Amino acid sequence: MVVSDANKERRRRAPLFPWIKGTLLTLGSVAVTMLGLLFVTFVIGRVMPIDPVLAIVGERASQSTYDAVYEQLRLDKPLIFQFFYYLWDVVRGDFGMSLLNARPVSEDIARVFPATMELATLGVFVGIVLGVPLGVIAAVNRGSWIDQIARVVALVGYSMPIFWLGLMGLLVFYGVLGWVGGPGRLGIFYQDIVPTRTGMILLDSAIAGDWSVFRNAFSHIVLPASLLGYYSLAYISRMTRSFMLEQLSAEYVTTARIKGLSERAVIWRHAFKNIRVQLITVIALSYANLLEGSVLTEIIFSWPGIGSYITTALLSADMNAVLGGTVVVGLIFICLNILSDLLYRAFDPRSK
Amino acid sequence: MSDMTSQHSSWREWLTTDAPTSRRHARLANLYQGWLTLRANSMAMFGLGILLALLLVALLAPVLSPHDPFEQSLSNRLQPLGTEGHILGTDSLGRDILSRLIYGSRITLYIVALVALIAPVAGLLVGTVAGYVGGWTDTILMRITDIFLAFPRLVLALAFVAALGAGIENAVLAISLTAWPPYARIARAETLTIRSADYISAIRLQGAGALRIITKHIWPLCISSLIVRVTLDMAGIILAAAGLGFLGLGAQPPSPEWGAMISEGRRFILDHWWVATVPGLAIFTVSLAFNLLGDGLRDVLDPKDGSQ
Amino acid sequence: MSLLEVENLWVRFPTRQGIFNAVRGVSFALERERLGIVGESGSGKSMTGRAILRLIRKPGIVESDAIRLEGRNLLELSEPEMRKVRGQKISMVMQDPKFSLNPVMTIGDQIMESFLLHNNTSKAQARAKAIAMLEAVSIRDPERVMRAYPHEMSGGMGQRIMIAMMLIPDPQILIADEPTSALDVSVQRQVLDIMDGLVKERGMGLIFISHDLNLVSEFCDRVLIMYAGRIVEVCDADKLHQAKHPYTQGLLNSLPRLDQPKKHLEVLKRDDGWADGESVGGS
Numbered sequence: 001m002v003v004s005d006a007n008k009e010r011r012r013r014a015p016l017f018p019w020i021k022g023t024l025l026t027l028g029s030v031a032v033t034m035l036g037l038l039f040v041t042f043v044i045g046r047v048m049p050i051d052p053v054l055a056i057v058g059e060r061a062s063q064s065t066y067d068a069v070y071e072q073l074r075l076d077k078p079l080i081f082q083f084f085y086y087l088w089d090v091v092r093g094d095f096g097m098s099l100l101n102a103r104p105v106s107e108d109i110a111r112v113f114p115a116t117m118e119l120a121t122l123g124v125f126v127g128i129v130l131g132v133p134l135g136v137i138a139a140v141n142r143g144s145w146i147d148q149i150a151r152v153v154a155l156v157g158y159s160m161p162i163f164w165l166g167l168m169g170l171l172v173f174y175g176v177l178g179w180v181g182g183p184g185r186l187g188i189f190y191q192d193i194v195p196t197r198t199g200m201i202l203l204d205s206a207i208a209g210d211w212s213v214f215r216n217a218f219s220h221i222v223l224p225a226s227l228l229g230y231y232s233l234a235y236i237s238r239m240t241r242s243f244m245l246e247q248l249s250a251e252y253v254t255t256a257r258i259k260g261l262s263e264r265a266v267i268w269r270h271a272f273k274n275i276r277v278q279l280i281t282v283i284a285l286s287y288a289n290l291l292e293g294s295v296l297t298e299i300i301f302s303w304p305g306i307g308s309y310i311t312t313a314l315l316s317a318d319m320n321a322v323l324g325g326t327v328v329v330g331l332i333f334i335c336l337n338i339l340s341d342l343l344y345r346a347f348d349p350r351s352k
Numbered sequence: 353m354s355d356m357t358s359q360h361s362s363w364r365e366w367l368t369t370d371a372p373t374s375r376r377h378a379r380l381a382n383l384y385q386g387w388l389t390l391r392a393n394s395m396a397m398f399g400l401g402i403l404l405a406l407l408l409v410a411l412l413a414p415v416l417s418p419h420d421p422f423e424q425s426l427s428n429r430l431q432p433l434g435t436e437g438h439i440l441g442t443d444s445l446g447r448d449i450l451s452r453l454i455y456g457s458r459i460t461l462y463i464v465a466l467v468a469l470i471a472p473v474a475g476l477l478v479g480t481v482a483g484y485v486g487g488w489t490d491t492i493l494m495r496i497t498d499i500f501l502a503f504p505r506l507v508l509a510l511a512f513v514a515a516l517g518a519g520i521e522n523a524v525l526a527i528s529l530t531a532w533p534p535y536a537r538i539a540r541a542e543t544l545t546i547r548s549a550d551y552i553s554a555i556r557l558q559g560a561g562a563l564r565i566i567t568k569h570i571w572p573l574c575i576s577s578l579i580v581r582v583t584l585d586m587a588g589i590i591l592a593a594a595g596l597g598f599l600g601l602g603a604q605p606p607s608p609e610w611g612a613m614i615s616e617g618r619r620f621i622l623d624h625w626w627v628a629t630v631p632g633l634a635i636f637t638v639s640l641a642f643n644l645l646g647d648g649l650r651d652v653l654d655p656k657d658g659s660q
Numbered sequence: 661m662s663l664l665e666v667e668n669l670w671v672r673f674p675t676r677q678g679i680f681n682a683v684r685g686v687s688f689a690l691e692r693e694r695l696g697i698v699g700e701s702g703s704g705k706s707m708t709g710r711a712i713l714r715l716i717r718k719p720g721i722v723e724s725d726a727i728r729l730e731g732r733n734l735l736e737l738s739e740p741e742m743r744k745v746r747g748q749k750i751s752m753v754m755q756d757p758k759f760s761l762n763p764v765m766t767i768g769d770q771i772m773e774s775f776l777l778h779n780n781t782s783k784a785q786a787r788a789k790a791i792a793m794l795e796a797v798s799i800r801d802p803e804r805v806m807r808a809y810p811h812e813m814s815g816g817m818g819q820r821i822m823i824a825m826m827l828i829p830d831p832q833i834l835i836a837d838e839p840t841s842a843l844d845v846s847v848q849r850q851v852l853d854i855m856d857g858l859v860k861e862r863g864m865g866l867i868f869i870s871h872d873l874n875l876v877s878e879f880c881d882r883v884l885i886m887y888a889g890r891i892v893e894v895c896d897a898d899k900l901h902q903a904k905h906p907y908t909q910g911l912l913n914s915l916p917r918l919d920q921p922k923k924h925l926e927v928l929k930r931d932d933g934w935a936d937g938e939s940v941g942g943s
Binding site: 167170310 | 495496498499500502503504505506507508510511512514515516587588591594595598599600601611614618621622625628629632635636639640642643644
């Protein structure tokens with residue numbers, strides 16, 4: 001029929017529009033949120049009781065030096081202008097100079113970031129590989145001993161201070177048992193052997209084929225990664241269990257059983273398929289949480305990532321470094337949240 | 353004897369009746385039912401017990417503590433567990449760890465109480481106003497809430513305290529600033545649900561103004577979800593406060609804050625492990641208690657969320 | 661030997677206030693006919709249907725002398741054997757296709773799965789069968805529907821898809837649990853006619869569970885009336901006006917009728933005594 005053909009044409013062209021509109025709205029939302037973050041960091045930077053000029057020039061500088069730096073930091077301009085200059089700087093990747101080593105903060109951050117990424121990625125990996133099956137099994141066997149264990153695991157994960165557990169881990173597995181490498185990413189004798197390509201030592205040593213460095217790097221990363229992995233596992237398993245319970249009591253699961261499907265097919269082919277999209281969101285959020293968790297974990301393990309960078313800068317009142325690090329972590333945090341949102345929308349057939 | 357039991361059973365009957373005689377009666381009966389459900393949950397009771405013990409310890413600190421928490425004794429440094437007079441040993445300055453733990457509970461309680469007062473109240477205000485008034489107010493307030501929700505809590509609290517300077521009040525403020533958004537979200541969601549109810553239209557027709565509606569009708573209904581959320585969040589707040597304390601950004605030395613104690617003991621972890629271990633156990637116990645209680649409260653007040 | 665025989669079925673649930681008996685001593689037999697089970701919420705009618713398919717899981721307890729499908733006692737089957745019965749011999753259509761279809765699988769995949777489970781054929785053959793089945797339930801564009809997702813379908817279409825999916829393995833008995841309760845009145849008749857046609861065509865037995873006495877009396881050959889877990893009356897659909905039990909009479913009297921105008925529409929008065937007493941046999 002002629003009418004239905006025309007309708008089909010219209011329907012084929014139309015879907016693109018709402019998708020573009022949706023993405024633009026999301027991007028706009030991201031921009032506003034990032035703007036908010038930068039506004040907050042800007043305010044924090046201005047709220048300091050310490051005089052930023054004095055921090056740079058020192059107390060014995062002359063008045064002219066003081067004035068010169070004052071102008072250079074644009075402190076003479078009205079606040080609104082200062083904010084716009086700040087935005088412009090951030091967009092260009094300029095976070096100012098670090099007070100500690102007089103180098104651009106952005107360079108420092110670029111240098112330390114891969115270490116954190118390596119740690120967080122490994123942690124999330126552990127969380128997924130162990131957490132998802134645990135959550136599914138706990139949901140399917142609700143009330144059984146496995147469910148109770150899963151609950152305890154998660155409860156402990158939500159209640160234990162991560163820096164303390166890391167300390168205990170170091171004490172037991174390094175101090176007492178000697179099973180793992182100590183603080184830092186590599187033992188002294190293994191440093192600077194493998195060329196830096198990605199900044200992630202496990203990858204770099206594997207690429208270079210140097211397996212002794214790889215083993216050493218692994219022995220150093222295994223404890224902090226397991227630590228972060230535990231927290232990730234606690235969160236992921238809890239959410240997986242919750243999602244699965246919701247699905248297992250749904251009508252379509254009964255339908256699947258009526259059809260005569262085996263219980264395994266019902267769980268994985270039907271129920272689990274329905275939570276895949278939600279799990280992606282959870283994983284992205286877990287990654288973001290681990291980035292945050294790294295702040296406290298890295299100092300324990302002397303892990304030279306962005307976490308210890310921020311905390312070291314904190315203790316030396318290096319505000320540029322602190323704020324630069326905060327902005328970077330914050331931006332990644334926001335991006336991960338948005339990414340999970342977008343992925344959810346892309347993969348859930350109901351939102352099309 | 354039989355008089356007392358008959359009095360008890362008549363109280364019981366009154367509280368479990370199917371036909372309440374007044375609004376207060378109905379409310380008390382509801383509370384009692386909730387209490388019975390909670391009491392059946394042994395884990396939640398365990399948590400409650402720990403928290404009550406914490407309260408007692410904090411209140412009776414001067415009585416319970418064997419030593420002055422600030423009293424240094426350099427000849428007595430780093431004594432192990434079970435030393436005479438110092439059951440939990442001494443730290444690097446010879447101070448009794450048990451006493452410091454006991455007084456540290458006051459600090460923990462102080463932080464918990466302050467944050468529990470500031471964050472949910474702020475969130476409740478923002479959320480109910482946004483939900484009730486709607487329109488541009490709603491959009492702007494929710495944008496701000498979303499922006500704060502999208503920030504990494506600890507990192508932002510760190511930056512904030514770094515700017516303002518270390519100290520317990522600043523730490524509380526920093527944590528509260530990052531903790532209020534979820535409450536605003538919850539309050540707004542509840543407000544939106546209630547706002548469209550018929551009985552709200554009815555009292556509005558009777559002449560009730562927005563303020564009266566919000567305070568007398570919407571707030572009481574938000575309370576239960578907020579209470580559950582606050583209790584569950586408390587664990588995270590304690591951990592955040594401990595983290596700040598660990599970094600030296602919370603209560604300043606010689607204050608016996610538990611997180612700071614861990615930091616002090618970190619240097620000696622390999623040979624004198626108890627200095628850092630014991631305060632961590634305390635933090636863990638209190639956090640766990642809040643989580644257990646929060647889970648139990650959620651089962652009572654919001655059973656459809658059933659995690660059990 | 662009847663197609664299905666249920667003897668003395670009890671379904672119990674332990675609760676905090678004691679044991680709740682949802683179904684109490686229900687017995688009936690089903691031939692290749694359309695049997696209606698009518699009752700209000702809580703009468704145990706849905707539970708009866710699910711008990712037959714052994715879908716009731718812990719903590720529910722199912723006890724019965726026997727549930728015989730063509731002489732074979734289903735209660736004695738192991739779980740893998742029961743899975744072969746489900747779908748292939750007895751199937752069930754539920755109330756709301758919005759919830760009873762898997763939202764993230766295409767309709768085609770779901771229907772084909774039903775067929776492939778009980779037939780060792782190729783995917784292409786299953787696909788052809790699925791399309792034929794969709795045409796049999798009067799769906800006009802089966803190719804498009806095969807690729808679509810459940811949320812894109814209207815209520816009536818969704819229910820027809822359910823019927824197609826449940827009948828594709830060619831079962832002998834269909835249990836329909838409130839199949840039209842979630843549909844618009846205008847669509848109800850359509851769906852019922854399609855279901856009726858297919859059941860008659862294949863010589864199946866149909867158990868039609870509903871709260872709507874009117875609907876059941878028009879659509880079924882025999883009617884079982886359930887109250888508080890027991891069967892209180894059994895009769896042929898065309899002899900309903902001769903019903904003896906006060907509950908049935910009360911139900912009938914509370915239905916407004918154009919051909920028998922009354923000044924006062926009666927309210928059903930319940931008698932606690934109806935909950936006691938033996939279940940009437942339904943053979």
